[in-house]
Amino acid sequence: MAKQNKILVFGAGGMLGRELLAAAPPPGLELIGLARAQADITSAEQVARAMAEHRPGLVINAAAFSNVDGAESEPQAALAVNAQGPQNLAKACHEAGAPFIHISTDYVFGGGGQTRPYLESDPPMPLNQYGVSKLRGEELVRAACSRHLIVRTSWLFGALARNFIHLMLELMRSRSTIKVVDDQVGCPTPAADLAQALLRLAAMVLEQGDAAWGTYHLGGPLVINRYQFAQMIWAEARKYLNKDLTIEPVGSEVFAAPxxxxxYSALDCAKIKQRFGLALADWRPELARIVKLLQ
Ligand SMILES: NC(=O)c1ccc[n+]([C@@H]2O[C@H](COP(=O)([O-])OP(=O)(O)OC[C@H]3O[C@@H](n4cnc5c(N)ncnc54)[C@H](OP(=O)(O)O)[C@@H]3O)[C@@H](O)[C@H]2O)c1
Structure with missing residues (x-):
C-alpha cells in the first residue's frame, strides 16, 4: 500500500531538489529526497526499486540535465535524463497509482518569436537541444501517466546551488565593468518559492485524491531581461561592496554560447492560479535575502 502522506523527490541534490527538502512540508506530509547517487532516473530498475522501497503517495521529479550549453554537444545524454528518465518515473507512478509532478521549462518555447507571456496552450517551439529534450520528456510523461501535473518554470535562482546570481556576484566583486545580455526576456523565479508552491500543490492533490491534471506554468511575476536582472542584483550587492561598477547591456552574440x-520566454501563470490558487509573490525581498546570505 502506498503511504498517502509520503512525497518522494527525485533529483534531490539539485537546486530545486535541495529547496524542496529544505522547505517546511505542509502539516502531515513526509518528504523523502533521493539524489542521483541514490536513484538514477535513467534506470527503470533503480526507479522501480526506489518506488518499492518508499511506496510514495506522490512523486516529484526535480532531476534534470540542466546544462543548456552542454546539451548541444551531448543531446543523447540530455534526452536520457530529460525524456527517458521522466518516462521511467511516469510509468512507475502509473503502475503504483501515485500522481506525478514533473518540472519542465520555459525553454520549450522561444522559436516562434512571440513577445507576450506564453500560455500552456501555445505550441512549443524549442530553440536548443535542452528545450527539445525537455519537450520530449513532457510528451512521454503525458503518454505514460494520466495523473500528472507538468509544471513549467523559468530562470530559477536561489542560495543553495550555483546559478545566475552566483555568477553575477563573482563578476561584480572582481571587475569594474561587466557585460550582460539585454536580448533575453523571461521570469526569474526563486527556487525556494517554487518549492513551497509545489509542496502546497502536492498537499492539495494528496488531500483531494484528484486534480485538474495537465500542464501548468509557474514562475516569478516580473518579466525582465537579464541586464535588468543584473541591475537588480547589483542594487542589493552594492550595499556590501564598496566600489563602482558599470553594467553594460550587450547582445547575446557577444558571448557566442553553444x-x-x-x-522571449516569459510564462503566463494565470491557469495555475485559477485552478489551484497558486501564484508566486514579488521576489525582490527574496533576492535581497539571498544576496546578503552570499556575502
Ligand atoms: N535552473 C533553471 O533556471 C531552470 C529553469 C527552468 C526550468 N528548470 C527545471 O527545473 C528543474 C530543476 O532544475 P534545477 O535548476 O534544480 O537543476 P539542477 O540544479 O541541475 O538539478 C538537477 C539535479 O538532477 C540530478 N540528475 C542529473 N541526472 C540525473 C539522473 N540521471 N538521475 C537522477 N538525478 C539526476 C543532478 O545531479 P548531478 O548534479 O549529479 O548531475 C542534479 O542534482 C528541472 O526540471 C529543470 O529543467 C530549471
Missing part, C-alpha cells in the same frame, strides 16, 4: 536562448 546553445541559442529564447529572446
Amino acid at each position: 546553445a541559442k536562448r529564447p529572446a
Whole structure:
C-alpha cells in the first residue's frame, strides 16, 4: 500500500531538489529526497526499486540535465535524463497509482518569436537541444501517466546551488565593468518559492485524491531581461561592496554560447492560479535575502 502522506523527490541534490527538502512540508506530509547517487532516473530498475522501497503517495521529479550549453554537444545524454528518465518515473507512478509532478521549462518555447507571456496552450517551439529534450520528456510523461501535473518554470535562482546570481556576484566583486545580455526576456523565479508552491500543490492533490491534471506554468511575476536582472542584483550587492561598477547591456552574440536562448520566454501563470490558487509573490525581498546570505 502506498503511504498517502509520503512525497518522494527525485533529483534531490539539485537546486530545486535541495529547496524542496529544505522547505517546511505542509502539516502531515513526509518528504523523502533521493539524489542521483541514490536513484538514477535513467534506470527503470533503480526507479522501480526506489518506488518499492518508499511506496510514495506522490512523486516529484526535480532531476534534470540542466546544462543548456552542454546539451548541444551531448543531446543523447540530455534526452536520457530529460525524456527517458521522466518516462521511467511516469510509468512507475502509473503502475503504483501515485500522481506525478514533473518540472519542465520555459525553454520549450522561444522559436516562434512571440513577445507576450506564453500560455500552456501555445505550441512549443524549442530553440536548443535542452528545450527539445525537455519537450520530449513532457510528451512521454503525458503518454505514460494520466495523473500528472507538468509544471513549467523559468530562470530559477536561489542560495543553495550555483546559478545566475552566483555568477553575477563573482563578476561584480572582481571587475569594474561587466557585460550582460539585454536580448533575453523571461521570469526569474526563486527556487525556494517554487518549492513551497509545489509542496502546497502536492498537499492539495494528496488531500483531494484528484486534480485538474495537465500542464501548468509557474514562475516569478516580473518579466525582465537579464541586464535588468543584473541591475537588480547589483542594487542589493552594492550595499556590501564598496566600489563602482558599470553594467553594460550587450547582445547575446557577444558571448557566442553553444546553445541559442529564447529572446522571449516569459510564462503566463494565470491557469495555475485559477485552478489551484497558486501564484508566486514579488521576489525582490527574496533576492535581497539571498544576496546578503552570499556575502
Ligand atoms: N535552473 C533553471 O533556471 C531552470 C529553469 C527552468 C526550468 N528548470 C527545471 O527545473 C528543474 C530543476 O532544475 P534545477 O535548476 O534544480 O537543476 P539542477 O540544479 O541541475 O538539478 C538537477 C539535479 O538532477 C540530478 N540528475 C542529473 N541526472 C540525473 C539522473 N540521471 N538521475 C537522477 N538525478 C539526476 C543532478 O545531479 P548531478 O548534479 O549529479 O548531475 C542534479 O542534482 C528541472 O526540471 C529543470 O529543467 C530549471
